[in-house]
Amino acid sequence: xxxxxxxxxxxxxxxxxxxxxxxxxxxxxxxPTEQPAAALDASADEPRPAPLxxxxxxxxxxxxxxxxxxxxADDDEKNLQTCILIPANETTNATLGLCCENVLSNRIKxxxxxxxxxxxxxxYNTGPELGFISxxxxxxxxxxxxxFTDKLETLEAELKKIGIKVESDTPSAGHLRVFNTTDxxxxxxxxxxxxxxxxxxxxNRLGLSNPNGELRQVDLQNSRLGESCPPVPxxxxxxxxxxxxxxxxxxxxxxxxxxxxSPMQRLLPAHYDDGVQVPRSARGGGPLPSPRLISIQLxxxxxxxPQDRRLTALxxxxxxxxxxxxxxxxxxxLRGGGGIQCCSQDGSSVLPPHQRxxxxxxxxxxxDDPFFSRFRQGCMNFVRTMPALTHNCSLxxxxxxxxxxxxxxxxxxxxSEGQAARNLVGPRGTLLNNGDRGSLAxxxxxxGGCTRRRQTENPNFCFVAGDNRVNEQPVISxxxxxxxxxxxxxxxxLAAMHPEYSxxxxxxxxxxxxxxxxxxxxxxEFLPVVLGRRFMETYGLLPLASGHSFxxxxxxxxxxxxxFAAAAYRLHTLVxxxxxxxxxxGDSRIPLRETLNSPQVLLWPDAxxxxxxxxxxxxxxxxxxxxxxxxxxxxxxx
Numbered sequence: 001x002x003x004x005x006x007x008x009x010x011x012x013x014x015x016x017x018x019x020x021x022x023x024x025x026x027x028x029x030x031x032p033t034e035q036p037a038a039a040l041d042a043s044a045d046e047p048r049p050a051p052l053x054x055x056x057x058x059x060x061x062x063x064x065x066x067x068x069x070x071x072x073a074d075d076d077e078k079n080l081q082t083c084i085l086i087p088a089n090e091t092t093n094a095t096l097g098l099c100c101e102n103v104l105s106n107r108i109k110x111x112x113x114x115x116x117x118x119x120x121x122x123x124y125n126t127g128p129e130l131g132f133i134s135x136x137x138x139x140x141x142x143x144x145x146x147x148f149t150d151k152l153e154t155l156e157a158e159l160k161k162i163g164i165k166v167e168s169d170t171p172s173a174g175h176l177r178v179f180n181t182t183d184x185x186x187x188x189x190x191x192x193x194x195x196x197x198x199x200x201x202x203x204n205r206l207g208l209s210n211p212n213g214e215l216r217q218v219d220l221q222n223s224r225l226g227e228s229c230p231p232v233p234x235x236x237x238x239x240x241x242x243x244x245x246x247x248x249x250x251x252x253x254x255x256x257x258x259x260x261x262s263p264m265q266r267l268l269p270a271h272y273d274d275g276v277q278v279p280r281s282a283r284g285g286g287p288l289p290s291p292r293l294i295s296i297q298l299x300x301x302x303x304x305x306p307q308d309r310r311l312t313a314l315x316x317x318x319x320x321x322x323x324x325x326x327x328x329x330x331x332x333x334l335r336g337g338g339g340i341q342c343c344s345q346d347g348s349s350v351l352p353p354h355q356r357x358x359x360x361x362x363x364x365x366x367x368d369d370p371f372f373s374r375f376r377q378g379c380m381n382f383v384r385t386m387p388a389l390t391h392n393c394s395l396x397x398x399x400x401x402x403x404x405x406x407x408x409x410x411x412x413x414x415x416s417e418g419q420a421a422r423n424l425v426g427p428r429g430t431l432l433n434n435g436d437r438g439s440l441a442x443x444x445x446x447x448g449g450c451t452r453r454r455q456t457e458n459p460n461f462c463f464v465a466g467d468n469r470v471n472e473q474p475v476i477s478x479x480x481x482x483x484x485x486x487x488x489x490x491x492x493x494l495a496a497m498h499p500e501y502s503x504x505x506x507x508x509x510x511x512x513x514x515x516x517x518x519x520x521x522x523x524x525e526f527l528p529v530v531l532g533r534r535f536m537e538t539y540g541l542l543p544l545a546s547g548h549s550f551x552x553x554x555x556x557x558x559x560x561x562x563x564f565a566a567a568a569y570r571l572h573t574l575v576x577x578x579x580x581x582x583x584x585x586g587d588s589r590i591p592l593r594e595t596l597n598s599p600q601v602l603l604w605p606d607a608x609x610x611x612x613x614x615x616x617x618x619x620x621x622x623x624x625x626x627x628x629x630x631x632x633x634x635x636x637x638x
Contacts, residue, residue, distance in 0.1 A: 050082075052099065053083070053084055056081070057099060059101045060081075060099045060100060061099070061100070061101075062083035062085050063085075063097050063098060063099075063100060067524075080098045080099060080100060082097070082099070084096060085097035102545035106536075133206075137205055138223060138225065141198035141201040141225070144200070146194060155357065159334075159355070164341050165340070166340065166381070171381070172381040175339075175381075181331075184261070185386060188261055188401070189388065191228045191389055192386075192401075193398075195220075195389070195394075196276050196387065198225055199215055199395040199396060202395065203215075203275065211396060212269060212396040213396075215395035215396050220393050226393050228389075230393070232255070233249060233255040233259070235252055243511075243512075243515070245411070245416055246260040247259040247405030251554050253555075254557075256391050257406075257557055258405060260404050260405050260411075261402070263390055263559070264327075264329075264388075264560050265557055265561050267561055267563050268563070276396070276397050290363060296370065299627055300625055300626045300627070307621060307622055308574075309619040310619075310620075311529060312615065312619065313619065313621070314616050315526070316574040316621065317475040317615055318479070318522075319569075321479050321480075322408070322522060322526065323569055324412050324469050325404070326406065326560055326565075327402055327404065328403045329402065329566075332359040332386050333383075340357045341357075341381065342382060342383065343380070346376075347376075347378070348376060349378050359383050359384045360382070361384055362381060364378065365378050386403075387400060388401035400562055400565075402560055408519060408522065411466055412465070412466050412480065412483075413465065413466045413480070413487065414511055415466035424464070424465070425507055428506055429504065429508075429509075430491045431491075433485075440606075442481055442603075443463040445464070461599070461600055461603075467480075471598075472596065473579070473592070474590075474598075474601050474607070474608075477602055478602065478611050481608055482612070490510045494509055523536075523542065524543050527541060572627060573626060574620055574621040575592070575621055575628060576620075576621050577591065577592055578592055579615065581607065582613045582614035582617055583606060583609065583613065592628070
């Protein structure tokens with residue numbers, strides 16, 4: 001794949017900065033660096049003016065393309081002038097840059113003050129005492145909570161006994177491999193379900209009309225119900241230089257905000273039928289329509305979906321990588337592992353109520369479905385995501401768990417749990433790799449756990465990284481590999497410069513640098529083309545050309561919102577139906593259905609390079625209601 005710092009920066013710069021050709025999908029991207037001026041002008045859709053020796057604008061500077069990336073979002077209105085960044089000499093051509101302004105300030109507005117600091121993130125010991133709840137009420141609710149989870153475990157044992165579980169070689173098993181979770185997360189979710197059952201019992205016993213509002217602030221830490229509350233994390237007296245892997249103490253004033261396995265927050269109150277956890281029904285009292293039926297009505301399947309020729313397909317891939325860094329909503333699983341089955345084994349129908357797990361929410365598929373009818377599938381297995389304990393272990397409506405750190409902190413590379421992160425570290429602060437390809441090393445291999453069904457070639461091959469979705473598709477695997485190599489490149493330089501550093505010192509300092517690189521790429525290149533430059537400026541999101549930002553507000557709850565994780569950042573309409581590989585030998589394609597949980601393509605020579613280059617030289621799928629049929633098809637073969 002890519003070697004050296006320059007290649008690393010240039011490759012990730014094309015996430016947003018490069019503009020694909022209007023005339024043909026196959027035309028390679030020409031990026032303005034280390035090329036003669038004539039070649040640059042000839043490659044553009046419309047000839048640009050000859051490069052300048054010095055930028056004409058008063059505030060403009062000649063920068064590498066990566067440094068001007070955010071201005072590509074406005075390129076329709078302002079044609080960026082090329083300039084000579086490094087003059088030519090006897091052995092090399094001139095290196096070209098672009099004339100763009102420095103970002104010196106943002107128009108950020110102060111959104112929160114000390115007066116409303118508790119509006120978004122209630123902390124520990126901030127709620128009222130239990131005075132209005134009697135000891136009998138509290139004891140009864142505690143019994144109800146325990147009874148609920150005891151019955152759940154008994155039911156799970158019965159379902160396993162009669163064979164109601166997810167079988168291997170099924171789409172549900174493939175989905176489970178991608179979104180597998182830990183026993184610790186499951187135990188935390190059981191405690192959250194116990195509190196939810198206790199909330200329902202108290203609501204009925206006390207005749208409450210709004211349990212989420214009336215019970216949410218009740219502090220349970222010194223009660224029987226609060227015995228399983230997580231302890232308040234203690235941060236160093238002086239702020240630590242390095243981030244903790246699970247996100248704890250990233251907000252030094254409220255150390256629990258954003259840590260892994262904590263709940264996502266909501267922009268609007270939860271809407272459950274019982275006010276606590278029962279999924280909502282229609283306003284008229286009946287069941288909601290099938291989500292699949294709504295999808296059929298509102299979206300379109302297409303083999304050749306529309307394209308956005310301003311941006312490259314790698315925008316969607318990096319967007320997926322960024323999503324994996326911020327969010328993972330684990331589905332509920334059986335004790336001891338194994339998936340919950342909500343449909344008959346042949347997928348033709350929903351299981352009867354007495355054979356369904358309480359966390360089942362099966363999706364009924366219309367008999368005349370334009371896609372699934374060919375497989376005679378009438379039921380889509382769907383299991384609810386795990387709830388999480390609230391920060392002060394309070395009563396009220398359930399909130400969904402985020403099993404990774406809520407912060408954009410490179411957890412995809414390094415992991416969101418201490419021991420798992422340590423298992424990825426090699427000698428002298430490097431990250432483990434397969435070690436037999438030198439500078440082109442791949443991620444370490446793991447046997448089993450990710451292979452899609454019916455795979456015959458290397459059936460047990462997959463990679464290990466900080467995030468278990470590394471094998472979801474090969475471009476994600478390539479980005480993981482690229483960042484592992486970048487970590488090891490920087491670690492090698494630091495170890496040579498500072499032999500006095502401990503192995504952990506090299507690792508932590510390198511991790512800090514790579515996280516900063518990743519954040520800069522996202523805020524300077526990716527987000528401006530997704531959100532728009534004006535939005536970025538208004539909310540103070542653009543990286544400054546000099547100085548530091550002091551906009552961090554410790555009173556703001558930076559936890560990922562449920563609305564963002566479940567709806568706002570679902571950009572699957574951008575995904576193309578295949579992956580493109582491009583190298584000196586030419587171009588080739590792999591259908592998306594052949595790539596899910598199948599990273600074996602990266603064993604081909606330079607396949608990672610070819611994938612990233614190919615995705616950079618083709619247009620992005622359009623943001624509309626049209627989905628590639630391959631996206632739907634993969635759900636049936638995963």
